[in-house]
Amino acid sequence: MKAVKEMTSWDVEAIRKDFPVLSRTVNEKPLVYLDNSASSQVPQTVxxxxxxxxxxxxxxxxxxxxxxxxxxxxxxxxxxxxxxxxxxxxxxxxxxxxxxxxxxxxxxxxxxxxxxxxxxxxxxxxxxxxxxxxxxxxxxxxxxxxxxxxxxxxxxxxxxxxxxxxxxxxxxxxxxxxxxxxxxxxxxxxxxxxxxxxxxxxxxxxxxxxxxxxxxxxxxxxxxxxxxxxxxxxxxxxxxxxxxxxxxxxxxxxxxxxxxxxxxxxxxxxxxxxxxxxxxxxxxxxxxxxxxxxxxxxxxxxLDFEAAAEYEHSLLEYATARLSDIPEVKIIGTAANKASVLSFTIEGIHPHDIGTILDQQGIAVRAGHHCAQPVMQFFDVPATARASFAFYNTKEEVDKLADSIQKVIEVFA
Amino acid sequence: MSELSELYQEVILEHNKNPRNFREIESPDRTADGNNPLCGDALRVYVKLDGDTVTDVAFKGSGCAISKASASMMTQFVKGKSREEAEVIFDEFHRMVTGELNAEAEENHLGRLKIFAGVLEFPARVKCASLSWHTLHAALQGEGEVTTE
The missing domain is CATH 3.40.640.10 (Type I PLP-dependent aspartate aminotransferase-like (Major domain))
Structure with a gap:
């Protein structure tokens, strides 16, 4: 795995406390909310x-x-x-x-x-x-x-x-x-x-x-x-x-x-x-x-929005590195300049099956064409799974995502 | 993964890997296209009839494991049945996956298709399981196209 810049100066645990939903469980697992591009969560002040x-x-x-x-x-x-x-x-x-x-x-x-x-x-x-x-x-x-x-x-x-x-x-x-x-x-x-x-x-x-x-x-x-x-x-x-x-x-x-x-x-x-x-x-x-x-x-x-943006970018780099290490995973969208959206496919496994199995682990990702069918046609895939990060996500959540993707691959092996 | 094992049972995974009757039928008597625009699942069902009997049924297309396995098992199940029998099973299958028919408690003809009762726990996936059946129904009714949303 590529070396990734260590995340500093961003107290993600304190930030997470601002968002009540992040402390709930889904399917008896702590919620890992990686569908921020669809809709982000709401802080208590709002x-x-x-x-x-x-x-x-x-x-x-x-x-x-x-x-x-x-x-x-x-x-x-x-x-x-x-x-x-x-x-x-x-x-x-x-x-x-x-x-x-x-x-x-x-x-x-x-x-x-x-x-x-x-x-x-x-x-x-x-x-x-x-x-x-x-x-x-x-x-x-x-x-x-x-x-x-x-x-x-x-x-x-x-x-x-x-x-x-x-x-x-x-x-x-x-x-x-x-x-x-x-x-x-x-x-x-x-x-x-x-x-x-x-x-x-x-x-x-x-x-x-x-x-x-x-x-x-x-x-x-x-x-x-x-x-x-x-x-x-x-x-x-x-x-x-x-x-x-x-x-x-x-x-x-x-x-x-x-x-x-x-x-x-x-x-x-x-x-x-x-x-x-x-x-x-x-x-x-x-x-x-x-x-x-x-x-x-x-x-x-x-917040220090610049620091938030930097932290989020380090999460994207970390997630990209973790998922790139799984041979069956293909990342769709590898532009030099990216925001924290990570679309991927797994060989032989439909994104909806990925989404359902991840959900059973409490991990919310989007699976589908993302209202961008011409993009799917260009990359010749029916759909992708997409993890998208916000500044309240953590490295541990990225690890859970990567580990659960391994489980998906095992189920379909 | 207890609930999951109910959805992704060995049989379903096996049919996903090796779908039966995954082919076109040359000069079919009936065809219909099924689409689920939300997830991009798309399949075509081909039917060969002899009088009222479904002598051959096959499908082509792309979709998730649930939709593929359901289509595969549907083709096995319906082959040799009369149109009327096929329609009865379609109706029972539809009612089972939408929670209107308790396949364990009530009388039905679903046999091993009962394993799809597990999708009830996964509302987002009900349409995956029923797409091929709706498409077969459309083919038998002489409608060319069906969409589930």
């Missing part, structure tokens, strides 16, 4: 903040003159401010609350697409996209008579940037790419890719669902036009997510969903819309989830 809102502060926002409504509005808008600082947006109004990354990409695809994409135009995606960054664009392309162009990848699961450069042209209307691949763990060089797109005047949407959990981000430094992510992958409750968009784009785009809260005036002849962010926030949002997202950001801010 649970407490959400409960407090529900117990003491709940009311509808943005419309009441009464105390509770104003209080809930203030708390919700404070969460938006936290999001702004977390991703370093220029203005909190550029941060739109949505249900999650999927809804966020749909918002941009339909709103931007219906206004700015026309007959013969082109949309650039990459070969490693999640279905939620493929299907909305396909529908828009079909509706508008546009074409989808795909940046290819190599056998390590890295985008071939020279091919991307060739795909860009005057017909390109948007580039939509993952910051980090959910199925392969590849970290894409999005800052450079955005700069290239901007030379053609083309805006870029970054699917950041898998990047924000793993390392600090700065949307202004990246110069991202749209930056979309989910709260439930960064230790917040489900049904909280964010579309960051540059004001110049958001102002020019039509509403996505319509109804209450997003209007300025309505008559049967004509409706005028509220300014951003309300223009894109029709109806009552997930108030508790949004406030929970704010609390999750507070939690992350109180």
């Amino acid at each position: 649970i407490d903040r959400t409960s407090k809102y529900l117990a003491e502060e709940h009311s509808n926002i943005h419309r009441g003159v009464h105390y509770l409504s104003q209080h809930a509005t203030t708390a919700y808008e404070a969460a938006r401010e936290k999001v702004k600082r977390f991703i370093n947006a220029g203005d909190a109004k550029e941060c739109i609350f949505v249900r999650g990354t999927t809804e966020g990409i749909n918002l941009v695809a339909y709103s931007y697409g219906r206004k700015f994409i026309g007959e013969g135009d082109e949309i650039i995606l990459s070969a490693m996209e999640h279905h939620s960054n493929i299907v909305p664009w396909q529908i828009v392309a079909e509706e508008r008579g546009a074409k989808i162009r795909v940046i290819p990848m190599n056998e390590r699961g890295e985008l071939i940037i020279e091919e991307y450069d060739k795909l860009l042209n005057e017909r390109t209307k948007i580039v939509a790419i993952a910051h980090v691949s959910n199925s392969l763990g590849t970290v894409n060089p999005i800052k450079e890719m955005i700069a290239t797109a901007h030379k053609f005047g083309v805006p870029v949407l970054v699917d950041a669902a898998q990047s924000v959990p793993h390392f600090p981000v700065d949307v202004q430094d990246l110069d991202a036009d749209f930056f979309v992510f989910s709260g439930h992958k960064i230790f917040a409750p489900t049904a909280s997510g964010i579309v960051y968009g540059k004001r110049e784009w958001l102002d020019a785009m039509p509403p996505y969903q319509t109804g209450g809260g997003m209007i300025r005036t309505v008559s049967f002849e004509k409706t005028t819309y509220a300014p951003i962010p309300e223009k894109f926030e029709a109806g009552t949002p997930g108030i508790a989830a949004g406030i929970g997202l704010g609390a999750a950001i507070d939690y992350l801010n109180a």
Whole structure:
């Protein structure tokens, strides 16, 4: 096994105490939660903040003159401010609350697409996209008579940037790419890719669902036009997510969903819309989830997030080394620059059987196509098993994973 | 691994390794495709009929150990049975893996297919065990395609 840098300066045992679920058992074994890319666990501070809102502060926002409504509005808008600082947006109004990354990409695809994409135009995606960054664009392309162009990848699961450069042209209307691949763990060089797109005047949407959990981000430094992510992958409750968009784009785009809260005036002849962010926030949002997202950001801010990222990376290296030592295991996605996602297959054993047997050992991994069927087709596998790590996972848990994989191989020997 | 041993019994592991009737049938009378989009299991069932009798049945495709073993044992079990008998067994199998039929206590025709009762403890895997049966049912009904989700 390769020598792995010793993990220091990260008190993982103390961190684990912040997450109540981590002390439970599953199938009479201590839970080993390695499905963080699907959804991360929730710290007590976030649970407490959400409960407090529900117990003491709940009311509808943005419309009441009464105390509770104003209080809930203030708390919700404070969460938006936290999001702004977390991703370093220029203005909190550029941060739109949505249900999650999927809804966020749909918002941009339909709103931007219906206004700015026309007959013969082109949309650039990459070969490693999640279905939620493929299907909305396909529908828009079909509706508008546009074409989808795909940046290819190599056998390590890295985008071939020279091919991307060739795909860009005057017909390109948007580039939509993952910051980090959910199925392969590849970290894409999005800052450079955005700069290239901007030379053609083309805006870029970054699917950041898998990047924000793993390392600090700065949307202004990246110069991202749209930056979309989910709260439930960064230790917040489900049904909280964010579309960051540059004001110049958001102002020019039509509403996505319509109804209450997003209007300025309505008559049967004509409706005028509220300014951003309300223009894109029709109806009552997930108030508790949004406030929970704010609390999750507070939690992350109180940590040394850089140290967390470094620790997590050392876990990935350790897990990669342990699994590489098992001859039957094949790691899918071996990019030079990876976040802590480890997809693998075992010769002759279907990933679902791997998942079930690991579950009996209390180990939660994902088994399936990870909503990335084109990636599975590229690597010619029906599915993979995927272990994904957070900063609360431990080296011992990686050992349990590796030992249990040996057991899986024995069962099927 | 007590519960596990109930799911991954020797018989199931053996059928997974050496699936029976894992082949195409030339000029079949009926075929149907079965897909489980959630896990990517995909198989095609081929049926040869003589009047009302299933004279040959085979399958091709990819899937997990449970779906492969279930398909393999299904082909062995159904061959030589009448369409009506096959449909009765499909119905009983379906009810067993969804917990509506207690195969130990209630009368049935499932015989050694009873080992699949173990999937009851693994809700995520019920569809793996029943995919081939739904596909056979679709083939016998003359429907070309079936999806389980």
